[in-house]
Amino acid sequence: xxxxxxxxxxxxxxxxxxxxxxxxxxxxxxxxxxxxxxxxxxxxxxxxxxxxxxxxxxxxxxxxxxxxxxxxxxxxxxxxxxxxxxxxxxxxxxxxxxxxxxxxxxxxxxxxxxxxxxxxxxxxxxxxxxxxxxxxxxxxxxxxxxxxxxxxxxxxxxxxxxxxxxxxxxxxxxxxxxxxxxxxxxxxxxxxxxxxxxxxxxxxxxxxxxxxxxxxxxxxxxxxxxxxxxxxxxxxxxxxxxxxxxxxxxxxxxxxxxxxxxxxxxxxxxxxxxxxxxxxxxxxxxxxxxxxxxxxxxxxxxxxxxxxxxxxxxxxxxxxxxxxxxxxxxxxxxxxxxxxxxxxxxxxxxxxxxxxxxxxxxxxxxxxxxxxxxxxxxxxxxxxxxxxxxxxxxxxxxxxxxxxxxxxxxxxxxxxxxxxxxxxxxxxxxxxxxxxxxxxxxxxxxxxxxxxxxxxxxxxxxxxxxxxxxxxxxxx
Ligand code: FAD
Ligand code: AMP
Numbered sequence: 001x002x003x004x005x006x007x008x009x010x011x012x013x014x015x016x017x018x019x020x021x022x023x024x025x026x027x028x029x030x031x032x033x034x035x036x037x038x039x040x041x042x043x044x045x046x047x048x049x050x051x052x053x054x055x056x057x058x059x060x061x062x063x064x065x066x067x068x069x070x071x072x073x074x075x076x077x078x079x080x081x082x083x084x085x086x087x088x089x090x091x092x093x094x095x096x097x098x099x100x101x102x103x104x105x106x107x108x109x110x111x112x113x114x115x116x117x118x119x120x121x122x123x124x125x126x127x128x129x130x131x132x133x134x135x136x137x138x139x140x141x142x143x144x145x146x147x148x149x150x151x152x153x154x155x156x157x158x159x160x161x162x163x164x165x166x167x168x169x170x171x172x173x174x175x176x177x178x179x180x181x182x183x184x185x186x187x188x189x190x191x192x193x194x195x196x197x198x199x200x201x202x203x204x205x206x207x208x209x210x211x212x213x214x215x216x217x218x219x220x221x222x223x224x225x226x227x228x229x230x231x232x233x234x235x236x237x238x239x240x241x242x243x244x245x246x247x248x249x250x251x252x253x254x255x256x257x258x259x260x261x262x263x264x265x266x267x268x269x270x271x272x273x274x275x276x277x278x279x280x281x282x283x284x285x286x287x288x289x290x291x292x293x294x295x296x297x298x299x300x301x302x303x304x305x306x307x308x309x310x311x312x313x314x315x316x317x318x319x320x321x322x323x324x325x326x327x328x329x330x331x332x333x334x335x336x337x338x339x340x341x342x343x344x345x346x347x348x349x350x351x352x353x354x355x356x357x358x359x360x361x362x363x364x365x366x367x368x369x370x371x372x373x374x375x376x377x378x379x380x381x382x383x384x385x386x387x388x389x390x391x392x393x394x395x396x397x398x399x400x401x402x403x404x405x406x407x408x409x410x411x412x413x414x415x416x417x418x419x420x421x422x423x424x425x426x427x428x429x430x431x432x433x434x435x436x437x438x439x440x441x442x443x444x445x446x447x448x449x450x451x452x453x454x455x456x457x458x459x460x461x462x463x464x465x466x467x468x469x470x471x472x473x474x475x476x
Pocket of ligand 2: 189215246247248278279
């Protein structure tokens, strides 16, 4: 007889491992199957996020930011350093150390919570049986079963058919996190979140970076003022962002790689040394579902689920990047917790309207809720107030007085409907606003809450005051 669990989770990323831990906390006998192998040849839990996504990218963003500051901003503080140099091998070793400690930490959390980790490739069969295949040979090793199954297999990079990855010169985001030296000329296809973050890393270390973006509009889902300011700041940093540029192919030349693209039907090209393809990600569902398992995918390969992450098969759930909604680690984790609680008979819930978005460039970009453009489209009357970091003492003292906070509230009820930020540490500031919105707070609530001085959070306070045109430190 096959081994039986209360819950089997397939995928050990921020969706899957969090779901597994929460299931175990709720007293359910839980196994988590993950197929990822680390650089050391050992199983490596944590999924895309910990291994090749959120964490290593933030480690490199931090290293490169330190270097950039040293080269360009320390002088303003009266600090001078002769011949600063970047040791890329050391930077990569630091990054790997962080990844190893966090991925290893999940193994420890599993042990502490009595989650059974299984290294292998999971395949959902009929009647909630799961076949475990060897990650190398693909051979069937074992079949296990459970009352409930959570599919959390995440996503993989999209490859452009005309620009195939070669693992060295034309790479995906994983390859761009592993360069062993700073490319002199770096081409990035796609100026979305991942393209901008990776472009920032290598630009700060000295690469000439060109980003080719098919859309005419820069960061179209962000607030219009935020994306305008971001474009201005990135241009100042030397990121060459070309909009309306559809990459058609990449040719090898004696001097490197020629990226051929069209703008308004006209062919243009640019020569680079390495190319990063950052045109989005697709669900990792290939080979996951046996024909008779009862779970269906949509045309793009996403597992079909309802608002509660239920698939069409009773007792089979799906979460994270493999299902509809934003491909964000915290969205995956919250879905994981909610599903675990529903399995245990509790009222798990995720407020999809309040998932914060963050882009970890410099300045950082963060938002939650709806933009003014969306509200206009939905016919909702609103009022808004904004406040620049240039008028906050703390940002000035940090030599980082760039960007602004904008708060959008309902015209009549004053309920906060959206908050949009660009500036220093806004990845942290957005949390206060999400809390306010989750409690159905108004701009008046934020305006009446005491904010410490001098802090960056004063920009949130002043933006809330600005909604009723009573910001203190702002002209007009
Ligand atoms: P994943 O993290 O992809 O985990 C799924 C796991 O399941 C993987 O280990 C996979 O190998 C395994 N798996 C797949 N199929 C099977 C199978 N059949 N059997 C067994 N195992 C299987 N998000 C943020 O919120 N903030 C960020 O700053 C951020 N930065 C990012 C930077 C980069 C460069 C990238 C690429 C992504 C970034 N993301 C970020 C997105 C984030 O990584 C994902 O949204 C998140 O990892 C999704 O979690 P998940 O659990 O759904 O899937
Ligand atoms: P994201 O979805 O945030 O990862 O961003 C990916 C970006 O890549 C999107 O803005 C797409 O418009 C862009 N993109 C997709 N295909 C191409 C292409 N062939 N050339 C240039 N940009 C592209």
